[in-house]
Amino acid sequence: MRVPTVVVGGSVAGVRTVQALRARGYEEDIVLVDQEPGPPYDKPALSKEILTGAAAEPPALAELGDLAVDHRPGLAATGLDLAARRLVTGSGSIPFGRLVIATGSRPRRLPALEGRAGVHYLRTRADAASLRAEFTRRPRVVVVGGGFIGGEVASSARALGLDVTIVEAAPRLLTRLMPLEVSDRVARLHRDHGVRVLCGRSVTGCFGRDRVETVELGDGTRLDADVVVAGIGTTPATGWLSGSGLVLDDGVRCRPDLSADGADGVWAIGDCARWFDVASSRPVRLEHWTAAREQAAFVAGAFTGDGATTAFTTTGYVWSDQHGVRIQHVGRCDAATTTSSSPAGDGRGLLFVHHDGDEPVGATAFDAPRDLLAFRRRLTSATAPITERTRG
Template structure:
């Protein structure tokens, strides 16, 4: 078994193979020098700490104990499907019975001239260290893109005393996947922490002279910063798969069992698009930590012949300041919204389809105030439940009681 990509997804897949009793060769190939590690902290806790540390998913000891061969700092450059071989950047080759592509995603590049050394993206631990070096009182940070990565970095930068301007071309932050009511809470939190948020204004030009970055907006404003962090989304890493002739459709196209158009090659995590059963097979690609984990484990089962279809409900979280946001499902599936207040400013929006099915739930509040109810909502979504809107909206009705129906 060969796994390309040693992130959350690939790492979990390797261990899952062993947990399932597979005793043949397992090789995990990663292009970073590190052990597989958790990426979510890179914009949050690790970024805001004095000395960012890697949160490794595994240790060398555990890899050795499980006989998982981890090849680091090396890329897969080609797949020979006929020979069942993967060629690596160091000139060596690996033969496989089953191959898993867990190549992840990479930051979408800002298609613009004028970018320079002070215009950066966040994906890896090395990126995080480079950004962290600029986050201190007196420094000015421009965050381009009001999505999760940008806003989490804005919050971390404020914690460390830097001044922050967020630039978002859309009319509001978190346009993709987050209801306006919740985005407004996040917006207000940033403003009260001193972040300047500029929405609805595109970038006309960028100039980076190596000492500072000047960002000119279409509306005429100019922002000068010591660092520009670009967080405008991510694109799946599909080059290897495409060159091998595998079907690509907003990511490496896989079926419900995560199988690509080659019967011996699977793909999982950020890099693949797959049919989401809970919404009748709507093809989606998710860039989320839990999805990477779950699909890594599912791919491992199916590499061993389980033939199991993906059934999970998407789940996502973000932490900014004292606020935590959690979303189960995809809110754009909903037509009707019901609000449930949980106290201390925490609330959940339940999104129902026209036929009354609960299809998503978006919550925000201090700490983990919404976590339990979002988890229960996720179970209701998975069951295609049609809970009464009045019950969802009433604090007096325990959500857990709706599961028993």
């Protein structure tokens, strides 16, 4: 019997790996193990069209029937036996020749919100369906966390005319991701669309009889809430790998070529991978759709021998849609960079450019896709360092 290539995780990183392998003529057997039931779907719509009701289902990621892949939905990997080269699952183990780990990440939970109905986290199709059902009852919504996910949930809730407050513990929105100029712009966008934005306040508790009725903040403020959505970051879904011999350090620690430290023939990609980024000279983990897709293509190229094999690099492109505005970012912005802004080429949007000294090293666009694309192309050719970033 031929020993298959096994891909664990059937979202964008895993599915794009299978697609890229087949597109490059890879003829080995492939098993795709995913704990989610049903066909693979794409996540970005979950906080946007699914919540507003503009779409009933998230888009399918692929037609797996065309890919000659042994898809095993609803099956969770529970361990990895590197010596025996077997993936352990809830119903037996699967031998592998090569293994691609693409198990993504899951929302970080806020202890102050535990134990109450009406508190939501958003990661899966089921999460989005249950939040959408709540939104149809016209609740007052408190969003905890002012990152991309929180901003998108607030935007979708306002599109439905709901009463929405964002509570952010840091002094401003998107602190971990963006400079002051950009976070101010995002805060203004929310306020212009009727979202109450409270920064520098932490949630200390939530109260209610059967379900949440009030959220309490550290300064004693109480906010009425029928629904609370927490978007306070994620942790890599790598618990199933503990004790396997792989190095787990806020993600599966990988070499520059995305192969896992401590193993041969094992790679990790997407939200669960922390690889050594040679352009930035440090380990980086991203939680962006485009990075997951690029890493899938890189690994497929390594397997088939017709891609770059030494070091994965990326411009770290990410987008977010909030209140009808497309926000896009590439490259680096951090404590060492300064930011300037200029109107976009078409006169309607705005482009922020982040400089290290005189050198432009990153950009953030508000409704300026062409300018951003031009900037991204320049960065691609330079393989620039990136800033580690999560979606919040």
